[in-house]
Amino acid sequence: MINSSGDEAVGGAVTLGLLAAWALHDAEELVALPGWLRRNVPVLRERFPxxxxxxxxxxxxxxxxxxTVAVGVMAAVVASAAAAGRLTGGRSSAYQTALDAFGLHGLVHxxxxxxxxxxxxGAATSPLVVVPFTLWARHRLRRAGVLRPARPRDVALALGLAGAATTVSHAVARRVVGAGRNAGARR
Incomplete structure (x- = not known):
């Protein structure tokens, strides 16, 4: 499909696919993380004094x-970036930065x-979903002529975005869950 500027347009699989790939990845984290932390923090504390x-x-x-609340907050961030990508045929810098952040997040796992x-x-879905989807989506964006050239500052921006979004998601979750606990305590 060719868009009005003559570039090949990218479809929903590339842009909205970010949200789908993220959901698969975070489903793994939702299932695994709480129990994993309970079992492993004591060992990690000794290993990394x-x-x-x-x-x-x-x-x-x-x-x-x-x-779970933090994952829900992050879902809103990723959905917004994916929608921006869809609305702009993949040109959105927010979408491309989120895509890069997602791929780098997988490498961190x-x-x-x-x-x-x-x-x-997160380590199981990173090599199976996160990294392959990111590489495939970047290839499709490049083929369509809409991928921004990669620069070192883009990597730093993507990592910063991932870190900031994670920090904000957990801060919101602590507030929401804490407010719920406090409301329950007052009853």
Whole structure:
């Protein structure tokens, strides 16, 4: 399909596919993370003694409800980026940055699993879904003539976006779950 500017347009599989690939990946994390943290934080605390104790306490405090809310917040971020990509035929910088962040996020999962020499939540779908989808979508964007040239600052921006979106998602989740706990305590 050719769009009005003469470029090959990218379809929903490339743009909205980001949301679908993300949903598959985060389903793995939703199922695995709470139990994995419970089982592994004590071992990790001993293995990595230079990590501040506050980090381990925060990891132990994440429960399934909070994590589920954080995933829901992130779903809104990813859905917005995917929609922006769809509306612009893949040209949206928000979409392309989110796509890059998703792919880099998958590489981080693989690095974590390698560092820990074992499974970490997200490591199963990263090589099967996250990285292949990202490479395929970038190829389709390039073929359509809409992929921005990759620059080192784009990598930094994508990693920063992923980190910021994760931080905000968890902050919102802590507030929502905490507000629910406080409301229940007042009854």
């Amino acid at each position: 230079l990590v501040p104790e506050a980090v381990w306490r925060r990891a132990e405090a994440v429960d399934a409800r909070e994590f 693989l690095a974590q699993a390698g560092l820990l020499r074992g499974y970490t939540p």
